[in-house]
Amino acid sequence: SSMASKDREDAFSNPDVQQMLLNLHHSMVKTLIDSETKELPVCNFKQPEELLKALDLEIEKEPASNDTILDACKSVMDYSIKTASPRFMNQLYSGINPSCLAGSWVTEVLNTNLHTYEVAPVFVMMEKYMMRKLSKLVGYDNGDGVLCPGGSFANMLGMHLARVQIDPDIKSKGMGNNKKMVLFASSEAHYSIAKGASFLGFGESNVVRVETDKIGMMKPDVLDQKIQECIQQGSIPAFVMATTGSTVLGSCDDLNAVADVCEKHGVWMHVDAAWGGGVILSEKYKHLMNGVHRSNSVAWNIHKMSTGLVQCSIFLTKSSGMMEECNRFNAEYLFQPDKHYDVSYDIGDKTVQCGRKVDILKLWTLWKSRGDNGMAKQTDNAFENAKYLVDQIKKREGFRLVLPEFQCPNICFWYIPSRLRNKEENADWWKEVSKIAPQIKRKIMEDGSMMIGYNPLTTKGYVNFFRVIITNPMTTPQDMDFILDEMDRIGHAL
Amino acid sequence: SSMASKDREDAFSNPDVQQMLLNLHHSMVKTLIDSETKELPVCNFKQPEELLKALDLEIEKEPASNDTILDACKSVMDYSIKTASPRFMNQLYSGINPSCLAGSWVTEVLNTNLHTYEVAPVFVMMEKYMMRKLSKLVGYDNGDGVLCPGGSFANMLGMHLARVQIDPDIKSKGMGNNKKMVLFASSEAHYSIAKGASFLGFGESNVVRVETDKIGMMKPDVLDQKIQECIQQGSIPAFVMATTGSTVLGSCDDLNAVADVCEKHGVWMHVDAAWGGGVILSEKYKHLMNGVHRSNSVAWNIHKMSTGLVQCSIFLTKSSGMMEECNRFNAEYLFQPDKHYDVSYDIGDKTVQCGRKVDILKLWTLWKSRGDNGMAKQTDNAFENAKYLVDQIKKREGFRLVLPEFQCPNICFWYIPSRLRNKEENADWWKEVSKIAPQIKRKIMEDGSMMIGYNPLTTKGYVNFFRVIITNPMTTPQDMDFILDEMDRIGHAL
Numbered sequence: 005s006s007m008a009s010k011d012r013e014d015a016f017s018n019p020d021v022q023q024m025l026l027n028l029h030h031s032m033v034k035t036l037i038d039s040e041t042k043e044l045p046v047c048n049f050k051q052p053e054e055l056l057k058a059l060d061l062e063i064e065k066e067p068a069s070n071d072t073i074l075d076a077c078k079s080v081m082d083y084s085i086k087t088a089s090p091r092f093m094n095q096l097y098s099g100i101n102p103s104c105l106a107g108s109w110v111t112e113v114l115n116t117n118l119h120t121y122e123v124a125p126v127f128v129m130m131e132k133y134m135m136r137k138l139s140k141l142v143g144y145d146n147g148d149g150v151l152c153p154g155g156s157f158a159n160m161l162g163m164h165l166a167r168v169q170i171d172p173d174i175k176s177k178g179m180g181n182n183k184k185m186v187l188f189a190s191s192e193a194h195y196s197i198a199k200g201a202s203f204l205g206f207g208e209s210n211v212v213r214v215e216t217d218k219i220g221m222m223k224p225d226v227l228d229q230k231i232q233e234c235i236q237q238g239s240i241p242a243f244v245m246a247t248t249g250s251t252v253l254g255s256c257d258d259l260n261a262v263a264d265v266c267e268k269h270g271v272w273m274h275v276d277a278a279w280g281g282g283v284i285l286s287e288k289y290k291h292l293m294n295g296v297h298r299s300n301s302v303a304w305n306i307h308k309m310s311t312g313l314v315q316c317s318i319f320l321t322k323s324s325g326m327m328e329e330c331n332r333f334n335a336e337y338l339f340q341p342d343k344h345y346d347v348s349y350d351i352g353d354k355t356v357q358c359g360r361k362v363d364i365l366k367l368w369t370l371w372k373s374r375g376d377n378g379m380a381k382q383t384d385n386a387f388e389n390a391k392y393l394v395d396q397i398k399k400r401e402g403f404r405l406v407l408p409e410f411q412c413p414n415i416c417f418w419y420i421p422s423r424l425r426n427k428e429e430n431a432d433w434w435k436e437v438s439k440i441a442p443q444i445k446r447k448i449m450e451d452g453s454m455m456i457g458y459n460p461l462t463t464k465g466y467v468n469f470f471r472v473i474i475t476n477p478m479t480t481p482q483d484m485d486f487i488l489d490e491m492d493r494i495g496h497a498l
Numbered sequence: 499s500s501m502a503s504k505d506r507e508d509a510f511s512n513p514d515v516q517q518m519l520l521n522l523h524h525s526m527v528k529t530l531i532d533s534e535t536k537e538l539p540v541c542n543f544k545q546p547e548e549l550l551k552a553l554d555l556e557i558e559k560e561p562a563s564n565d566t567i568l569d570a571c572k573s574v575m576d577y578s579i580k581t582a583s584p585r586f587m588n589q590l591y592s593g594i595n596p597s598c599l600a601g602s603w604v605t606e607v608l609n610t611n612l613h614t615y616e617v618a619p620v621f622v623m624m625e626k627y628m629m630r631k632l633s634k635l636v637g638y639d640n641g642d643g644v645l646c647p648g649g650s651f652a653n654m655l656g657m658h659l660a661r662v663q664i665d666p667d668i669k670s671k672g673m674g675n676n677k678k679m680v681l682f683a684s685s686e687a688h689y690s691i692a693k694g695a696s697f698l699g700f701g702e703s704n705v706v707r708v709e710t711d712k713i714g715m716m717k718p719d720v721l722d723q724k725i726q727e728c729i730q731q732g733s734i735p736a737f738v739m740a741t742t743g744s745t746v747l748g749s750c751d752d753l754n755a756v757a758d759v760c761e762k763h764g765v766w767m768h769v770d771a772a773w774g775g776g777v778i779l780s781e782k783y784k785h786l787m788n789g790v791h792r793s794n795s796v797a798w799n800i801h802k803m804s805t806g807l808v809q810c811s812i813f814l815t816k817s818s819g820m821m822e823e824c825n826r827f828n829a830e831y832l833f834q835p836d837k838h839y840d841v842s843y844d845i846g847d848k849t850v851q852c853g854r855k856v857d858i859l860k861l862w863t864l865w866k867s868r869g870d871n872g873m874a875k876q877t878d879n880a881f882e883n884a885k886y887l888v889d890q891i892k893k894r895e896g897f898r899l900v901l902p903e904f905q906c907p908n909i910c911f912w913y914i915p916s917r918l919r920n921k922e923e924n925a926d927w928w929k930e931v932s933k934i935a936p937q938i939k940r941k942i943m944e945d946g947s948m949m950i951g952y953n954p955l956t957t958k959g960y961v962n963f964f965r966v967i968i969t970n971p972m973t974t975p976q977d978m979d980f981i982l983d984e985m986d987r988i989g990h991a992l
Contacts, residue, residue: 063870
């Protein structure tokens with residue numbers, strides 16, 4: 005057929021295809037080198053309409069040539085953000101490890117799903133190995149886990165398990181017949197608690213936000229009191245989400261104190277360590293997760309502090325076997341009991357997905373290439389750079405830290421232009437300060453010199469401030485100096 | 499620091515790293531060539547314990563060298579299933595398009611998330627372009643969509659939207675205060691309807707399965723009757739899931755007939771076209787989705803019939819704006835209203851994920867490289883091979899089709915060994931037949947000559963049969979002959 009012949013042209017055995025892929029390989033590696041050595045700007049900003057013109061997204065009826073695909077891929081790289089750059093500090097992920105990339109490329113070549121041993125033998129064994137290793141790291145002697153499409157999803161799996169633990173009938177009967185179930189998290193906790201509560205049928209208004217202290221740690225006595233109120237009102241306290249590394253301030257809840265409250269009331273304790281989980285790798289910083297072994301489940305994004313490639317989100321639970329209990333539906337087309345191998349290796353019923361993107365190989369190659377010691381050093385390095393940044397901010401005029409102390413390497417500060425310094429800090433003054441970060445952001449995006457996010461924080465009443473996130477192991481103290489110099493240069497006369 | 503120095507070794511600017519990646523590139527391309535030309539066995543089967551010994555998954559404290567990573571990646575490829583092989587017909591995905599692979603590799607290099615324009619400008623514009631194109635294809639004039647981590651998740655998004663349409667307060671108040679909500683799908687529909695009902699809080703027992711006819715199509719009159727019963731019992735019919743391409747039999751519901759029933763009762767109609775969606779690309783087969791424009795939402799996995807790389811799952815909805823209505827939580831750390839571009843391009847609140855794996859580039863490069871015509875031919879080619887297989891099965895002794903007719907290119911049949919031919923077909927006889935497929939499967943896995951799944955189908959009372967799935971454009975009629983010859987060779991004396 006004509007398709008077959010077109011397809012033979014598109015085959016890997018076609019030398020033209022091989023040449024295209026080889027050219028692309030060189031172009032990709034060059035982009036990465038130029039990104040990490042800062043030869044390329046972090047971004048080549050275009051407004052949406054301009055970008056559309058530059059890209060030419062149109063798809064025609066007829067096939068595009070290999071050259072066209074190669075050019076398009078190069079163009080995509082040109083106009084995309086260089087998250088591998090040591091000056092990309094806009095998000096909780098940054099930097100690319102070559103071994104991790106190797107693993108992710110191979111994953112695409114093998115193109116399979118993590119649901120049965122027969123289609124993913126290597127990946128099933130690898131996920132089992134890593135989940136055991138990670139479970140032990142958080143102190144679950146007999147825990148289990150699964151890789152998820154994102155930290156929000158991992159938090160939702162925690163809510164789902166907690167709910168079934170309260171009432172196994174919910175799996176079958178749904179939420180209609182139960183007392184109201186209430187979820188608790190600090191006011192600094194990630195908004196996936198709200199998205200998840202809505203998606204899973206708890207309802208967003210049944211999320212109780214618990215006040216935090218001056219560095220953003222959940223107040224355990226307030227949590228205790230809110231849980232008591234919930235019980236007095238005839239509702240069920242269903243799920244407490246503690247946070248290691250809050251998204252904006254990097255706050256780490258006192259997990260032992262939270263566990264005391266959870267144990268007292270018999271409530272499922274989940275730790276959202278999506279951002280901060282990497283601390284447990286380091287002797288110096290693992291104290292930030294003291295008490296995590298007392299929790300029932302943990303979410304941890306290796307693609308954040310540990311610079312795995314997006315997505316690399318782990319859900320761990322102490323209650324081995326409960327994932328299957330919650331999610332087992334035994335699809336007979338997928339899980340045949342009479343296969344010629346031990347079908348306990350068919351792990352698809354651990355989660356609510358059927359097909360599941362393989363994220364385990366890149367995690368394994370990342371960790372293997374660094375070893376446990378290198379994983380620890382990656383964490384230490386991020387904290388060292390963050391500490392340097394904090395020290396410099398304290399020394400410099402015009403910069404003001406948002407907190408007296410930061411627990412994780414996301415550092416928040418205001419920039420105060422000259423005209424606003426040494427003035428009375430009333431509402432009008434703060435209103436003026438709130439306009440500064442967006443203006444500096446616009447300029448640095450247009451320059452492409454670096455990328456840093458800003459935001460307000462209404463829970464604390466703070467106006468727009470910068471949030472510098474340090475994870476890329478290629479980032480150095482000199483980069484910290486650079487960003488402060490640039491901000492001062494752009495901002496002092498604003 | 500010591501980390502920094504280790505990390506400089508791990509940098510892309512290190513020539514040793516470049517050499518490792520280049521060697522890996524050649525090894526990956528060789529694996530793909532050998533897979534598609536059948537130089538490599540589809541699988542190199544090892545029992546789990548043997549595989550563990552062959553792989554050496556252990557991670558040490560100290561870093562592994564680039565050579566170790568390269569060897570490990572090669573070993574992973576050796577022991578993994580060659581889903582690119584034209585004789586991998588075990589799952590609904592198979593075959594790898596070189597341009598699609600190019601897009602997926604570039605995606606890893608750019609390592610970003612599809613939540614804001616500022617971190618993913620190209621991908622936001624590309625997803626918007628493709629979702630418009632796909633919405634129009636299914637007949638939604640003003641529809642919208644989003645890429646999802648799998649078809650099960652896309653089906654769940656449909657349930658979620660349907661629920662909020664019934665009662666917008668559910669987003670906030672949860673499911674406790676409502677009448678019971680009931681979901682409907684055919685007995686052949688994918689089990690994600692059950693997983694989703696459980697996860698989202700509807701409860702699995704509130705899924706009503708509707709009887710199908712002799713080729714697996716949902717009976718619209720039975721659907722109508724079940725919805726009426728639901729209303730009579732004081733419950734709310736919340737969601738009807740029609741199927742285009744059921745997972746096992748490839749059945750395609752009559753969408754116009756289902757739409758008539760849904761419109762009559764005002765129920766959200768979702769089409770699970772995860773497997774069959776590719777038919778709409780072809781003039782010859784798009785009639786199988788006649789009426790899809792009358793639905794409210796569609797799930798469609800491009801990684802199945804159209805051979806995108808896993809995962810490439812689309813959720814489309816006619817109700818543009820409703821995804822945001824259901825999922826908007828306006829995280830202030832992510833979506834700042836005062837940015838220097840049109841923030842309607844920050845699309846993170848379309849779904850319940852926060853970070854989201856970028857799946858759009860590989861979809862775009864796949865489609866661009868084939869053009870609309872090539873996408874159509876890919877569908878046609880799969881159907882042509884399937885038709886050839888059916889014709890051969892009809893001609894051969896010992897093979898028996900499960901259905902008189904198949905609507906999609908998943909073809910189901912029993913193999914009957916010589917000793918069981920021309921015997922009385924009582925319960926004992928069927929019991930014997932049920933043991934044949936697992937034995938043939940074991941042998942072909944051990945030989946590595948091909949990979950084909952089997953399963954029973956209790957909804958129809960069928961014992962174990964083979965299900966051959968044809969999507970790989972490299973598959974030819976000769977491969978169809980090969981699999982039948984092999985089955986006969988292995989099976990006739992069983």
